[in-house]
Amino acid sequence: MSQPLRIFLTGSGGILGRHVATALQAHAPGAQVLRNTADLTDLAATTRVVQRAGPLDLVIHLAALVPVDEVCADPARGYAVNAGGTINLIAALAAAEVGQATPARLLHCSSGHVYAAQDRPISEEDPTDPVSVYGKTKLMGEQAARDICAQVGRALCVARLFSIHDPAQEGNYLRPSLERRLAKASPETEFELYGAGSLRDFLTAEAAAQQLVRLALSSFEGVVNLGSGRAQTVAEFAQSFAPFPLKIKAMGADNNLVPDVSLLHDILGEAND
């Protein structure tokens, strides 16, 4: 009888992490899921936790400093967690795997914010030129992961998530910010909205977690975009949560970040529309 799959999960306490843990139960029944408890910016602590986890088949790395605003407000911490934490995790894995025949596969969760904004769906070959400091920290994490994994022949899949939302999100994420403002808005008053015309691909965290887990359990190596394949403006997204037609007043500049998801569909065996 084959051994159960041993999966190490970082960021399991976050919104995406909770959905990923649930999706793993459905897609990898019988797998042993070991949750990271270390602060990834602390290499010694991370190494201890990874050593204690024992031999691993798959690592799903979600832990990151989010949302965009928080990283822009504290770039040092953003780089420490999103780039440094990724480097520490892979270094800890390498230290724990001494004598192990095959290094664990790594699913590294990145972001559509690593790309330059485009007025058409963005494919994995399109240039990276982050639209935010947050995107820069995620790009640095990806680049480090690629080089460090290549050195030991670790299978690496980089999943670039675009715009995820969830009813449990709090703080400065777009959805809770809109919900707070909409609770006080009235049909007569203008609703000021930054980036109202910006196109995004809005995916629920639950749907994103399903895609992530199916990708993690596949053998695909390289970079792949995640998304629904449907573009919506920030204004349309705001309207979808409003109980009345909004008088939206567009503020600031727009940028479009919409993924081409044909590679994802090919990997998951889904039809491209």
Ligand SMILES: C[C@H]1O[C@H](OP(=O)(O)OP(=O)(O)OC[C@H]2O[C@@H](n3cnc4c(=O)[nH]c(N)nc43)[C@H](O)[C@@H]2O)[C@@H](O)[C@@H](O)C1=O
């Ligand atoms: C996967 C990906 O998911 C997220 O990326 P995103 O959806 O691009 O999120 P964003 O925060 O850049 O905003 C989207 C748009 O909405 C406009 N906007 C208006 N009013 C508010 C507002 O009140 N809050 C926010 N956050 N945005 C607002 C804002 O100007 C922009 O045009 C991140 O969690 C990121 O961590 C990540 O990796």
